Amino acid sequence: MPSELDTIDLKILNLMQQDASLSTAELAERVGLSQSPCWRRIQRMREEGYIKAQVVIVDRLKLGYHMQMFAQVKMTRLSESERADFVRQIQGIPEILECYTVFGEMDVMLKIIAPDVMWYQEFIFSTLLKLPGVQDVRSIVTLVEMKSTTAVPLKTRKPR
Amino acid sequence: MPSELDTIDLKILNLMQQDASLSTAELAERVGLSQSPCWRRIQRMREEGYIKAQVVIVDRLKLGYHMQMFAQVKMTRLSESERADFVRQIQGIPEILECYTVFGEMDVMLKIIAPDVMWYQEFIFSTLLKLPGVQDVRSIVTLVEMKSTTAVPLKTRKPR
DNA sequence: TATGAAAAGATAATCCC
């Protein structure tokens, strides 16, 4: 029974989207509640799946991933089992951070990180092009990161 | 003095990339340390910026964001101040989750979420196309999410 | 049904070795 979220829930969520290391007491104070109800709200949002995970965001550059690409993939038609196999393999490649089927010219969009150009070139030929159904890959290399967040806006606003 | 990370640091990081709600004791046990040194390692990785943030990941669909797009933007040449203005405005639009300058045909790549098609259409014309330098927008709508993670691989592996 | 106060339990943070 996924109950709706009220304004206070959204305030809590928003704070936790920015910093999940805040204590319940701290959060409670900022939204004008005492600890217990605040804690129960968080608990409920976890149980009901509004909160999917709590993670640390690392600095990929410091960890040696100097490149990030969006790869657009053209696929052949796949059977059900081939498709399942494709998904399973994608999930097993940690350098692929995101994978979506998309509308448009191409069929699949990937977000990939790599240590350097050599690695990526090797990755495309030795890994990506060997996945089931992969016909063609077009890569878009990112240069400057002007914004990167996992925080979803609290409520839909009208475009200005 | 950003010291290098050893194998144990990377193990800790990896666990925290999957679940940052694990206690220090729990993490310590899993990597074969006692609490104190494990805590100190985490602290150090925060201070040195390996860990950039700790956040909750929310379910965007449950929060009403039923659409996700990658928008490729063609820009005109911008002056320094126009460019700064562009970045500032991008950062102020919460539905834009990511923004990169890219190599290739187009100049900028955006990751955007929206509640519905109507909102997005309105957003493009009333917001995006009015940003400084924006000449043309090409959108790629995502359909099925086959993978989505923020976790960076521990160490570079050779492509197979 | 939801809140707040307070107790009990667990964890984080600091100490010294």
Add this chain to the structure above:
DNA sequence: GGGATTATCTTTTCATA
């Protein structure tokens, strides 16, 4: 790095509105 201590926070209980 480990062990022990203290401070802080989380989680449960309970009384109340």
